[in-house]
Amino acid sequence: MADSSGEDLVDHGSATRRNARELLGSLLAPYTKLIAALAVIVVIENAARLSVPILVQFGIDHGIPPITHHHDAHDLLVIVAVLVGVVAVQAASRVTFLRQSGRIGELALLDLRRRVFRHFQKLDVTFHDKFTSGRVVSRSTNDVEAIQDMLENGFDSLLTAVLTLIGTAVLLVVLNVELGLICLISFPVLVALAWWFRNASRRTYREVRESAALVIVQFVETMTGIKAVQAYRREPRNQEIFEEVADRYRAINEKTFRLVAIFMPSVDLVGNIMTTVVLVYGGWRVLEGHMTVGVLTAFLLYLRMFFEPMQDITQFFNTFQSASSALEKLAAVLATQPGIADPEQPVQLGTVQGAVEFDNVQFSYVEGRPVLPGLDLHIPAGQTVALVGTTGAGKTTIAKLMARFYDPVSGAVRLDGTDLRDVDQPQLRRHVVMVTQENFMFEGTVADNIRFGKPEATDAEIRAAAEAVGADQFIGELPNGYDTDVAKRGGRLSAGQRQLVAFARAFLADPAVLILDEATSSLDIPSERLVQRALETVLADRTALIIAHRLSTVEVADRVLVLEHGRVLEDGSPADLIGSADGRYAALHRAWVESLA
Template identity: 75%
Template sequence: MTATDTTPVDIPDADDERRVDDWRGRFDEQRDDLPIDESLPRRREARALLLSLLRPYRWVVAFLAVVVVVENAARLSVPLLVKRGIDRGIPPIVDGGSAHTLLTIVAALCVVVVIQAISRVYFLHRSGRIGQKVLLELRRRVFRHFQRLDIAFHDRYTSGRVVSRSTNDVEAIQDMLETGFDSLITAVLTLVGTAILLITLDVRLGLMCLAAFPILVVLVWWFRTESAKTYRKVRESAALVIVQFVETMTGIKAVQAYRREPRNQQIFEDIADRYRADNERTFKLLAIFMPGVKLVGNITTGVVLLYGGYRVLHGQMTIGTLAAFLLYLRMFFEPMQEISQFFNTFQSASSALEKLAGVLAERPGIKDPAHPVKLTSVRGEVAFRDVHFAYVPGRPVLPDLNLTVPAGQTVALVGTTGAGKTTIAKLIARFYDPTSGSVTLDGIDLRDIAQSELRRHVVMVTQENFMFDGTVADNIRFGRPDATDAEMRAAAEAVGADRFIEALPDGYHTDVAKRGGRLSAGQRQLVAFARAFLADPAVLILDEATSSLDIPSERMVQRALETVLNDRTALVIAHRLSTVEVADRVLVLEHGRIVEDGPPSELIHRDDGRYAALHRAWIDSLA
């Protein structure tokens, strides 16, 4: 297919099907990896997380439990009052007597209903506030923890999974806090209370009703066991849908550029179909459980009506007692539906809690020291001492690196892709720690310096030049929010960004739009330079930082760099060797080793030198 071929992509062929099957297999592995395993320790972590969130409100929760008991006691007293009204209030009126007894019972019934309503309103109001505070604390913890976790974690933990943890899983816990516990407590109290009252009203009829209880226990046990497995799969499938959707939309430019839409559509439909199938299983469970409970309840009600009616006709039971019995019987079976709904909510929430607890249990690979060294004045000398580093065990990127960069020196790192240039930059910024050896700043091991302190003095500008929502000024101030307007404008002028910024509709107050979409790639890069220069670090790392600039912009930045990098330690990583002109020293790397080291003016004249060869190849590419 030629570069100009615009033939639409057809439905994937057999080879594509094989790739899709491979992709499904990887996602099957992720299905096992996405949820935290169901081991007892992980469940204990989930329970510990929930208890830690509720602990500040334990006394309020205890009081709310009392309120629920009062509410349910009031609700359970209604059938008793109905019984008394029928048996003791109505007969005097029929006999031509006073209605005082009936009116008293009705007044008591009104008081009970008001107590129930007030208790309910108070419970919903207070529990709602507590639930929202708990969710706020959970969101804070998750967001704070995700920010603290190291770059290696984020490299392997996809953005879609991060979104799923902070939205889908938190919402599942919200559902449980809003309705789950209330439904469970009410259901338990209703079951126990009605069972006692049924026996109290009439022992024989009560035992006949409770004969159905073992059947209900079997139904509930079966539903709980099956729903535990099914709802965990539902949560996993939901997470996979989010992962695939977010990843596709994040890379939509590449998807459309490579006409990947049909294949991505098939992959997404496969995941969505699994999600549908998992949800169908939950409906099948409900289709058996809820009608089963209703069937048992209706049969029991019919038996009670027949037997109770027989006893009423023979004077063995009053009509009021039978009426109360039927009302309590209805109350007895209603909680079963609430319990089933609670299981739905609880299974989703417990699965979400396990996953969130698993994330919060992750420990950053990059840790602050117990007793960090305080940095007073930083000169900026960087040194690597016998550094060995590998992203994958057994495949070293830096096998044995020894390097010293004196304070104030500008060093350019050049070499082929995969030579280890960016890895050196990441080690200096302490995005990773060396497998062995040490990286030092002014003779102090970076592992002995607090990360917040280190990153005040070491700033890295990458080729991604990420822009955050807000104005141009907000993005320049990103590393120093307290900088004055004058300082912010001076940083922009230092890198030559002031000209295009002032030409924008609102100047420095222009909204950059999502990810800086209102700015060109070169303009975003200049803003990123201004952001780094305003931070005023002792060590500045430029990782392919001029890759997005056109020739005029690059020349402008090079002129700015000569001023800004003065008296500052700098590492410049670039494939475009024009950027190297500002360097005092050039390091040529191959397979993680330094093969040439010297001033660019000297290295460029070595006939058999690696840097000279790279420079000639670069000149030829421009031609």
């Protein structure tokens, strides 16, 4: 279930913020020249917009009087034509900016999504065991969307707001020094309000992102495990947990609204006070003949522009704080180094025979609690070895070390005499393949799932692999044969059919070493017999490690290891171990035979 402690990978220190800035910089770096051009376009757009009140003032003061006195509209028509041209420039600039900034934003986001997906795939099994699927979804959707909002709207709003503030402040003073200086008295108040809002909202918006992630985590985990939830009547408890995290999300969002509810009315109050002052004092100046109506009109228009950007700045703070928190989380994930790292100068294996050796291998998942206290094991090339023993004996750990999902704490696992840590993972994965009891099926056709073992495989190779393991018969009976959609997680196939597809996938990959982890544990007797026949084909001419509780699977092995607490208690062929009346394997075999009677 969701971990209410929050995000366990995010350090909110200066290093993480620096990483977030570097991440954003790297995303935008390819578009530096285009961004500079867009900045110029924004300046042009805002210059055009800021010139409108001046043109209105000229129209009132210099265009209308010739009409009233001489019936001459020439000056007004010129001003109107210039005004139309300015509006056209502003509109064209705006359209150009939106199109190009949107393109830059989407390309940067595409780059970010690719990086995140690529990095998540590189991270080791230990990371994915700890980092729940819900958080993965949150990183790749919720956090990316927050950055998208900033790229598409945030920077534009901020730049426009800053240019408007500076431009209107200068023009207010140019129009009338006395009134302009009076209006600028409000500027420190606005700065103080903005500074308060920025500091107050920084932590709040980070909590919003974390609370949103918890909601996603709880939802995804519950729906992913819905069968277990319903089977154990966990719906009420899961509902309580979800309502708790959802209510926390609501509460923190309400806090952000309270901040906005203080900030925006305060800005509006300052703006309205200054507008009243300008209207009263400016009106008196007009009546006294010290100011024209056009100047007062332009002044009021600029004063409105002066306070309008504060709303944009508020929105930018909202967007920026959310995006900053999202960037920090994504930067923290991208900065996470895989526990299973490739060597700087990997050894090239060449032709792999498949000999595997464990040399005094020690391993533990939790420090101080060894699973393998010191395993020495040699598996010659081409030999099939079965591991049996009680739960927790270390069978799956041995398999995962052989596949290099983990590295030993000490000692070495070798393939043809080469330490696996000296081999890069793409090369290792070509030669060592692990088939687990989950037999994960991806959405797509049967052919797609078989081709997963060899993406470049032809249709003929896929059919040959299916025929080799005996999967062609049931595939031929499917509605569309090899083109039948297996549905989500292979739901259209039975457990036995999924197992055969997994074997066909492994057969097509043609590894030198094949690891089968509880390959028949979920099968009924008829399906198991079908899979047993497929096993003989799959295991031929390759080194194999079989983990199984069903001894019918073990019978195909050349050699059996009986394990307990990470130590080998018995080692021999199935026939030899059965012949040892007092042995552990013989006892297991007798119990198995009795269970079949």
